[in-house]
Amino acid sequence: MHIMEGFLPVTHAIGWGVACLPFIAHGVKTLNRQVKERPEQRMLLGVSAAFTFVLSALKMPSLTGSCSHPTGTGLGAILFGPTAMAPIGVVVLLFQALLLAHGGLTTLGANVFSMAIVGPIAAWLIFRGGRALRLPFGVSVFLAASLGDLLTYVTTSVQLAMAFPDPLGGFKASLLKFLGVFALTQIPLAISEGLLTVIIFNALRRFNPKELQELDIKGVQG
Amino acid sequence: MNTRTNLILLLAVVALVVLPLKLVKRPTPGPDGQEVEIFLGADDQAKEMVSRISPTYKPWARPLITPPSSEIGSLLFALQAAIGAGFIGYYLGSRVTRAKLAREAAGNS
Numbered sequence: 001m002h003i004m005e006g007f008l009p010v011t012h013a014i015g016w017g018v019a020c021l022p023f024i025a026h027g028v029k030t031l032n033r034q035v036k037e038r039p040e041q042r043m044l045l046g047v048s049a050a051f052t053f054v055l056s057a058l059k060m061p062s063l064t065g066s067c068s069h070p071t072g073t074g075l076g077a078i079l080f081g082p083t084a085m086a087p088i089g090v091v092v093l094l095f096q097a098l099l100l101a102h103g104g105l106t107t108l109g110a111n112v113f114s115m116a117i118v119g120p121i122a123a124w125l126i127f128r129g130g131r132a133l134r135l136p137f138g139v140s141v142f143l144a145a146s147l148g149d150l151l152t153y154v155t156t157s158v159q160l161a162m163a164f165p166d167p168l169g170g171f172k173a174s175l176l177k178f179l180g181v182f183a184l185t186q187i188p189l190a191i192s193e194g195l196l197t198v199i200i201f202n203a204l205r206r207f208n209p210k211e212l213q214e215l216d217i218k219g220v221q222g
Numbered sequence: 223m224n225t226r227t228n229l230i231l232l233l234a235v236v237a238l239v240v241l242p243l244k245l246v247k248r249p250t251p252g253p254d255g256q257e258v259e260i261f262l263g264a265d266d267q268a269k270e271m272v273s274r275i276s277p278t279y280k281p282w283a284r285p286l287i288t289p290p291s292s293e294i295g296s297l298l299f300a301l302q303a304a305i306g307a308g309f310i311g312y313y314l315g316s317r318v319t320r321a322k323l324a325r326e327a328a329g330n331s
Contacts, residue, residue, distance in 0.1 A: 001265040006281030007272060047313050053306030057299045061242040061261045068264040100298050101285035102265075160268060164275045174275055181267045192238045195231045200310070202228050207317040 001068045001182065002093065002111040003156060005104025012163045017109025020086070023117045027086035034080060044204075044211055048076030049088045051200060055193060056092055056115075062185040070193035071152050074145030075200060077120035078127045079215060089116020114155035123148030138198050146194030153182040 008016070035042055055072030062068060076085045093111050096102040103111045123144040130140030157178035166173035205212060242261075249258045272279060289295035 001263055001268070004265055004269055004281070005285045006283035007269065010282065043313055047310055050306040050309035050313075054303050054310070055306075057303035057306070059263065059299070060239050061246070062264075063242045063245060065242070065246040065260045066264045066267055067261050095302065097285070099287060099289075100295060100302075101288040104283065104285060106283040160272065164272050164279070166275055177271055177275070178268065181264055181271055185264045188238050188242065192235045195235050195238075199228045199231050202224055203314055206224050207314065207321050 001153075001156075002096070002103030002115070003107040003159065005097070005101070006106055007104075008107050008110055008159070008163050010106075012159070013106045013109060015109075016107075016113050016159065020109050020112045020117060023083050023086045024090060024112070027083035027088075030081050030084050031087065034084075038214055041211065041215065044079060044208075044215070045076075045084075047200075047204070048079055048085070049091070051075045051197075052085070052088060052092050055196065056096070060189050060192065062188050064185045066181075066185050068153070068182070068185045068189055070189050070196070071115050071119055071149050072193065072197075073116060073120045073152075074123035074127075074141075074148045074193070074197050077124040077148065078141065078144060078201075079212075082121040082124040083117070085120040086112065086116045089120075092116075110159045111156075114152045114159065118155045119148040119152035122151045138202075141198050141201050142194040144194075145197035146190040149190040149193040150183065150186055153186040154179065157182045 031045065035045065052072035052075075055070040057069070059067045059069045073085045073089060076088060089112050090108075093103055093108055093115065097104050097108060097111075126147050127140050127144035130143055131137075135143070157175060160178045161171050161175035164174055165171045166177070246260060248260055251257055289298060
């Protein structure tokens with residue numbers, strides 16, 4: 001669930017947009033290099049984008065009695081690096097903002113920052129960390145994808161709390177309120193996203209060990 | 223082994239979706255007798271929260287295109303999921319076949 005059109009003050013909207021730019025630029029550079037060096041990886045990149053397309057379209061019910069959707073960005077981050085999902089996230093979020101009135105153009109920067117930058121970078125770091133600690137492959141993928149998902153929505157809550165601090169309790173009180181809306185709702189969905197990412201990775205590893213090897217992902221073969 | 227693991231994981235996801243539907247009870251209607259809606263989007267709740275925290279805030283932009291009804295909205299979301307799932311299905315299908323052909327070729331030589 002993204003921040004709705006018009007629901008961030010102008011300065012915040014612009015600020016988040018600017019904050020996204022270096023990450024998007026780095027992501028485009030990374031993707032260009034990878035596709036140039038190994039054109040056969042284009043299909044796998046397509047799969048990462050497609051996975052985000054599917055998962056961010058699935059609005060699922062949560063125990064809080066409201067609905068939200070996963071992000072699907074962990075897969076691409078693990079496969080192609082921490083900033084690779086930034087440009088892909090822009091495409092997905094533009095599609096939803098333009099056609100579905102979900103999210104918005106004025107909040108695009110903030111939404112890209114949470115879903116396509118913070119989430120994937122967290123997922124990538126957690127995956128690397130998990131493998132460094134010798135956690136099993138599946139466990140590392142699960143933790144990376146689910147926590148990346150959760151942190152996306154923690155970021156959304158922070159963004160809204162910064163824009164709308166509580167008149168009495170300030171930023172902190174406001175943050176707790178937005179966390180209650182977004183992060184709490186997201187917990188079961190984050191678990192689902194972790195499980196779904198493990199499933200797709202299992203399938204990819206089974207039929208495609210060679211392409212994954214070429215990507216040289218630390219610990220994928222473990 | 224792999225297939226079975228995936229099947230179990232998939233069942234867990236289904237359980238995570240079904241459980242809230244079973245566990246969350248619809249609150250009793252308020253004094254106006256209107257049914258309370260549940261399983262609305264978290265973004266709608268956030269919208270409410272914003273108007274409660276700063277009642278004077280006016281959204282300064284509106285979506286360019288709003289789906290004319292929730293039915294059309296779900297059509298577009300289904301389309302988005304179908305495009306993604308279609309691609310993933312095509313990719314996995316082609317790789318399964320490739321792996322099978324490679325195995326057969328190795329077996330014949």
